Amino acid sequence: MKSIFMFIKRAGNLGLIIFLITVTFIYAMFQGGFVSWFLFYSFLPVGLYSFLIAVYPISSMDVKRLTNQTEYSAGEKLVGTITINRKFPLPLVYMVVEEVLPSELKYHEKGQKSKVLLFPWFKRNLTFNYVFDSIPRGEHLFTEIRVRTGDLFGLVEKQAVFPIEQKFLVYPKCYDLIYRQVESRFEQGATASNVNLQRDTTIAIGIRDYKPGDRFSWIDWKSSARKNEIMTKEFEQQQSHDVVLFLDRTPSREFEQSVTFLTSLVRSILKKGAQLSLISIGEEQSIFPLRGGETQQQQIFYHLAKVKSDSSVPFSITIDSEMKKIYQGITFMFVTSRLTSDFVRALERLSFRRANLLVFVAKEKGAQLLQLEIGLIETLRRRSVVVKVVYEGHYTDVFLEVSNS
DSSP: OHHHHHHHHHHHHHHHHHHHHHHHHHHHHHHOHHHHHHHHHHHHHHHHHHHHHHHOOGGGSEEEEEESOSEEETTOOEEEEEEEEOSSOOOBSOEEEEEEOOHHHHHHOTTOOSEEEEOOBTOSEEEEEEEESSOOSEEEEEEEEEEEEEOTTSSOEEEEEEEEEEEEEEEOOOOOOOOOOOOEEETTEEEOOOOEEEEEEEEEEEEEEOOTTOOGGGBOHHHHHHHTSOEEEEEEEEEEOEEEEEEOOSOOTTHHHHHHHHHHHHHHHHHTTOEEEEEEESSSEEEEEEEOSHHHHHHHHHHHHHOOSOOOSOHHHHHHHHHTTOOSSSEEEEEESOOOHHHHHHHHHHHTTTOEEEEEEEEOTTOOOOHHHHHHHHHHHHTTOEEEEEETTOOTTHHHHHHHO
């Protein structure tokens, strides 16, 4: 339907130009005299130019887009370059070139020119740049470039849309964070957090006398033959520290701060060699099993680049349902941007299981806690739940502050 309307409009403009040339010519023929012929010859170049613009194949232009990167971190600069090559150098008085932005980028454009007015005249090759000084997190899709031109008096206006799709991913900004294992604290005193101790049977650090329960494969036969006693290898004790992270995806104005802190937290935990799991539930459920290494980090970062605060279920319900599936002996960390009474009650129920619980409340720089939130923090701390308010950009010593609080 839209294409039919555009065809009718172009045909109408072309007919109008022919009609005006014909009328001025007939007027000069019948009226005669200098004035009538002057009017005809004065309008004839304008009419012919408008006619050429009307039949000019604007869609035949070669339009390309190039960005300075394919992947970004939030806050980095995006520079887009649009190049236009014209096959027919018809003089064009003006040309409006526009990068059609997705809705999430229009909000962040803030005066940056993705739409520009050019004066090409006889130029065949045109180039212009647009810049986003701080690109927001997310998966963005550029779909098309719109080009519009016309004649000097507005008799003809033509527009062409060039479908050029380009998708790029903007990862959350990541800050350096020094991760330290935090001890559980209960009313009876301080105890070490629940961790699993595993023997690394590839690294023997010594030998000792055999004890009941030692594996047959641990026997050091050479030492046993030399001492005429059964000797077993002594292996290095390695501490495996498992962490389960919960992301609060209920709608919040400060959700971006939660994602930024969580990204920094994930990188620092995995860098220490620990294993972690991420539970992120909204319209789509994303649960990453306990793993470590670079692959786990890449998968979680990819998720955090696209995640949205779209959960219709309270965070407390998510915690209650998921904690039933998780075994004990690991550390649980909850990243949220606000505290609610339901959330605190869910953590109180967990505190009776002597679980190692840490809550991080992510806030914008300079944000003040509500009086309700202050009261809820005190309630959690009385239940031996570690609570820390973290402000954007001030993450480096957050675990040192936690251990000293």
